[in-house]
Amino acid sequence: MVTDVQIEQAAALLRTSRRPCVLTGAGVSKESGIPTFRDALEGLWAQYDPSELATPTAFERNPKLVWDFYEMRRERVRPAQPNPGHLALATLEKRYGALPIITQNVDDLHERAGSTQIIHLHGLIARDRCSRNCQGDPTLIDVDALGWDRSAGPPVCPHCGALIRPDVVWFGEILPEKALSDAIAVIETTDLMLVIGTSGVVHPAARMPLEAKRHGAKLIEINPFRSELTPHMDAWLEGASGAIMPRLLAALEQA
């Protein structure tokens, strides 16, 4: 349980920050009803095998299985609403004038909460692209405009005939170049990073707080459980982001 003293200590770090930034993972969206990946019982990877569903080889082997998995996840994301954690980050952006959010999440709940500087390291689940990126990287395709049998798996690219796939990053793939360079620019100049709802096991995102620290930034983690990154933190606020972020914001605004 986080005490008011711990919240105040983290707020004090935030008060001295001039260029804060945020790294988020699946935990920030959990209170919006979107499951995380590594929760022991409800996590997606506790129920499904990522090597069969989230790799380029899996898509080549069984495109319909992979497509249907992402359709199922889209069904969870579509009705989800930003929670108090997302909303507090949007308010924090207004307070500082700028608050880049580097996110591993493929939902758009930060945008919908009102944050404006989102760097999507792992793509966006609502978008689709040509699997060959035949018209450039990324060749985005509006699948709703295509007439195809939705029960038959992914449609084909209207330009080149290759299969269409979700515009997300799979295991074994490199991150989108622009997202990665934008993230590095943030990491090299920030003086404080809020690390919210990530287990800190998937690279390169997991290295980013350590890189920020190497450049002199303070680190504050918000997570109900210890993560791989907890030992490197200046402050760990043990709890759900939807509960902790509004408390942190209130403490910040009191001074």
Ligand code: OAD
């Ligand atoms: P994980 O599922 O690995 O970790 C979620 C983290 O959120 C855990 O540390 C939880 O303790 C924490 N958590 C749970 N509920 C929370 C809450 N209400 N508030 C704050 N934290 C909470 O998710 P990620 O670290 O995001 O990659 O996973 C990283 C990547 O692995 C994902 O982007 C995805 C996955 O494979 C790709 O799909 C490429």
